[in-house]
Amino acid sequence: MALILDGKAVAAAYKAKIKAKVDALAARNITCGLAILLVGDDAASRIYADRLVKLATGLGVRAVVRHLPADAAEEEVLTLVRELNADGSIHGILPMMPLPPHLAADRVAAALAPDKDVDALHPLNAGLVATGKSRWAPCTPRAVMAILAHYHIDVSGKHAVIIGRSNVVGKPLAHLLLGQNATVTVCHSKTGDLAALTRQADVLIAAAGRPALIGPDMVRPGAVVIDVGINEVNGAVVGDVAYDAVLPVAAAITPVPGGVGAVTTVMVVEAALRNFGDL
Numbered sequence: 001m002a003l004i005l006d007g008k009a010v011a012a013a014y015k016a017k018i019k020a021k022v023d024a025l026a027a028r029n030i031t032c033g034l035a036i037l038l039v040g041d042d043a044a045s046r047i048y049a050d051r052l053v054k055l056a057t058g059l060g061v062r063a064v065v066r067h068l069p070a071d072a073a074e075e076e077v078l079t080l081v082r083e084l085n086a087d088g089s090i091h092g093i094l095p096m097m098p099l100p101p102h103l104a105a106d107r108v109a110a111a112l113a114p115d116k117d118v119d120a121l122h123p124l125n126a127g128l129v130a131t132g133k134s135r136w137a138p139c140t141p142r143a144v145m146a147i148l149a150h151y152h153i154d155v156s157g158k159h160a161v162i163i164g165r166s167n168v169v170g171k172p173l174a175h176l177l178l179g180q181n182a183t184v185t186v187c188h189s190k191t192g193d194l195a196a197l198t199r200q201a202d203v204l205i206a207a208a209g210r211p212a213l214i215g216p217d218m219v220r221p222g223a224v225v226i227d228v229g230i231n232e233v234n235g236a237v238v239g240d241v242a243y244d245a246v247l248p249v250a251a252a253i254t255p256v257p258g259g260v261g262a263v264t265t266v267m268v269v270e271a272a273l274r275n276f277g278d279l
């Protein structure tokens with residue numbers, strides 16, 4: 001039976017650090033502000049926004065959700081980004097991805113003030129992640145790395161197989177894993193014979209957004225399985241891994257909920273506080 005990689009335990013250590021920083025700011029009458037930019041109503045983004053508001057508020061960080069309709073014009077979105085860039089009470093901006101298909105995610109990313117860019121989406125920050133020189137990476141890949149570090153899972157020389165090539169998860173995570181000397185394969189919806197690749201993984205990371213994509217036949221016995229998926233199925237939140245079936249095959253596995261997602265949210269709040277330095 002696999003070791004369960006408990007995201008809540010990893011999150012707890014970060015929450016304590018965040019609380020100390022928030023208290024130090026409060027003593028100087030400063031409140032950190034996080035703006036969440038949600039366009040349309042992607043289910044995973046809505047779950048994420050709800051969670052972030054609860055967590056940030058509980059930790060003493062002001063979180064505001066700026067919600068635009070799914071058919072918002074690009075100029076409307078860009079105007080809102082510029083407004084948040086200029087707003088001195090906002091220290092971090094998180095545009096929820098994916099954006100509706102008529103909007104160009106790269107133009108929204110490029111409009112962000114690089115210093116307020118919580119998810120390292122601006123081309124400057126994304127480029128620094130790709131060259132291994134960044135001060136910070138997107139929050140979900142950082143959460144994956146934090147879980148691996150917490151459980152002393154060394155990826156050096158290991159084969160990490162990522163399913164998903166988004167700018168928010170798959171691509172930056174590949175760079176972070178390469179930085180730790182893993183051998184990385186990135187798979188996606190056009191990959192032929194996915195199972196042949198996933199079965200070679202020492203560390204298998206599913207970030208496809210497809211419930212039960214990963215069954216036990218796709219997992220090498222003894223592999224570490226990291227489930228990044230957040231899917232809503234009949235009102236319940238499930239990942240991309242058929243958890244109960246994979247549990248007896250894997251050496252270690254993250255649950256959903258309570259795995260990567262639980263760490264990602266604390267990474268966002270931590271990122272919003274970054275502009276205040278170490279204190």
Ligand SMILES: Nc1nc(=O)c2c([nH]1)NC[C@@H]1CN(c3ccc(C(=O)N[C@@H](CCC(=O)O)C(=O)O)cc3)C=[N+]21
Nearest residue numbers: 044045048051095096097140230237257258261262264
């Ligand atoms: N720019 C951008 N960056 C993202 O990282 C990003 C995004 N856009 N768009 C949406 C997806 C989704 N996502 C989640 C992260 C954490 C939880 C989360 O907190 N999950 C909890 C609770 C789930 C529940 O409510 O049961 C858990 O897994 O334990 C959910 C969803 C980040 N995403």
